Amino acid sequence: MTEHASDTATIDPIKRAVHAYREAFGEMPTRVAFAPGRANLIGDHTDYCEGFVLPIALSIGCACAVGSAEAASLEVVAADFNESTRLEVDGPIEPDDLNDQPGWARYAIGTFETASRAMRPASRGARMAIASSVPLGSGLSSSAALEVSVAMALKGLWDASIDGVDLARACQAAENNYAGMPCGLLDQLASVFGATDHAVRIDCRTMDIERAELPNRDVAEFVLIDSDVRHSHTTSAYAERRASCEGAAASLGVRSLRDVDTSDERIGSLPSDQRDAVLHVTSENDRVLRFIDALAAGDLKAAGERMVESHRSLSETYRVSCDEIDVLAELVNASDDVFGARMTGGGFGGWLVALIRPGSGERLMERVAPAYAERVGRNATLRHIVPSDGARLVESWS
Ligand code: ADP
Numbered sequence: 369m370t371e372h373a374s375d376t377a378t379i380d381p382i383k384r385a386v387h388a389y390r391e392a393f394g395e396m397p398t399r400v401a402f403a404p405g406r407a408n409l410i411g412d413h414t415d416y417c418e419g420f421v422l423p424i425a426l427s428i429g430c431a432c433a434v435g436s437a438e439a440a441s442l443e444v445v446a447a448d449f450n451e452s453t454r455l456e457v458d459g460p461i462e463p464d465d466l467n468d469q470p471g472w473a474r475y476a477i478g479t480f481e482t483a484s485r486a487m488r489p490a491s492r493g494a495r496m497a498i499a500s501s502v503p504l505g506s507g508l509s510s511s512a513a514l515e516v517s518v519a520m521a522l523k524g525l526w527d528a529s530i531d532g533v534d535l536a537r538a539c540q541a542a543e544n545n546y547a548g549m550p551c552g553l554l555d556q557l558a559s560v561f562g563a564t565d566h567a568v569r570i571d572c573r574t575m576d577i578e579r580a581e582l583p584n585r586d587v588a589e590f591v592l593i594d595s596d597v598r599h600s601h602t603t604s605a606y607a608e609r610r611a612s613c614e615g616a617a618a619s620l621g622v623r624s625l626r627d628v629d630t631s632d633e634r635i636g637s638l639p640s641d642q643r644d645a646v647l648h649v650t651s652e653n654d655r656v657l658r659f660i661d662a663l664a665a666g667d668l669k670a671a672g673e674r675m676v677e678s679h680r681s682l683s684e685t686y687r688v689s690c691d692e693i694d695v696l697a698e699l700v701n702a703s704d705d706v707f708g709a710r711m712t713g714g715g716f717g718g719w720l721v722a723l724i725r726p727g728s729g730e731r732l733m734e735r736v737a738p739a740y741a742e743r744v745g746r747n748a749t750l751r752h753i754v755p756s757d758g759a760r761l762v763e764s765w766s
């Protein structure tokens with residue numbers, strides 16, 4: 369499978385969100401926003417330790433169409449599920465107020481609430497419809513695409529000024545507090561700050577955000593390979609890893625693992641989960657910077673090696689991979705067409721990102737897919753990456 373032409377992946381959700389809005393509310397929306405999904409090239413499980421990440425925003429994403437409602441009510445339509453919900457908003461919305469809401473509504477209503485707190489609109493009554501081209505729950509961050517599209521559309525509706533980092537933080541707060549996922553800020557920042565033809569280097573301590581050059585397409589390309597594995601226990605495993613990082617930082621008397629001195633002898637006597645957290649996060653931060661340097665120098669071999677090391681650290685040290693993804697990484701990395709491949713995102717299934725020789729993706733899959741099917745009984749598929757701009761208000765949609 370190849371990624372849709374960028375216009376289809378972007379325009380289709382916009383059209384569907386607008387259509388759903390009109391169907392539900394009998395009028396055109398006032399504002400429409402689009403926010404992309406993301407793939408992280410390197411730097412996973414570092415965002416919540418104030419480390420470095422290097423994502424790309426994709427051409428697939430979520431669209432949100434909004435308008436005001438006269439009464440103090442919020443009405444939300446999820447076009448992809450053909451479902452809708454309604455809630456009174458005459459006071460602050462607390463997470464427990466959403467106990468009877470469907471899962472998807474926690475993301476949308478949670479973002480409405482955190483965005484309201486951040487942007488302080490004069491009146492809160494709103495209607496919205498959302499539609500997405502990001503596959504749900506596969507690791508390309510459909511959740512952040514939804515949150516950022518909602519926050520961006522509300523920003524337009526309320527004519528609010530809020531900077532991109534604060535908008536991303538409001539979206540993260542919604543996911544943390546209303547959807548119950550203790551994620552870092554990577555996905556939301558990637559969706560806000562993506563840039564056409566570039567990756568984005570983010571320092572999650574200083575919030576310095578810079579474009580990073582990608583190899584010329586006639587030299588190498590990044591592709592995504594789906595393992596066809598979706599694991600459901602990610603929230604608790606994710607929370608455990610975060611707790612190990614926070615425990616290690618507390619034991620070493622530092623604010624976050626960003627500050628650890630790797631020659632500190634006390635690391636060796638930490639509980640094993642904390643020691644592994646230190647090893648993964650400090651080495652991964654180092655790899656992000658070396659990977660960026662390697663790409664800038666055109667040293668694809670070195671860049672690929674950092675990806676392979678990153679996968680090994682995530683799998684063997686930090687234990688956030690799974691057997692199927694490890695088999696897929698082994699098969700992909702064995703090919704001469706591949707400089708390096710690694711799991712991307714939170715882990716426990718989802719996608720590999722691979723740096724490959726230009727145009728070799730289909731040939732690669734001809735060998736990898738049958739071998740993967742034979743070993744794990746699943747269907748591996750390829751998706752080309754179209755590095756795209758971050759979230760934006762859409763100018764015209766009628
Ligand atoms: P990922 O972000 O990797 O796709 P998550 O589990 O973090 O996976 O988020 C997926 C959840 O986000 C879905 O189960 C749903 O609740 C919500 N979501 C994402 N996109 C949509 C959408 N288009 N419509 C409704 N809910 C969505």
Ligand code: MG
Binds near residue numbers: 509510511512
């Ligand atoms: Mg998500």
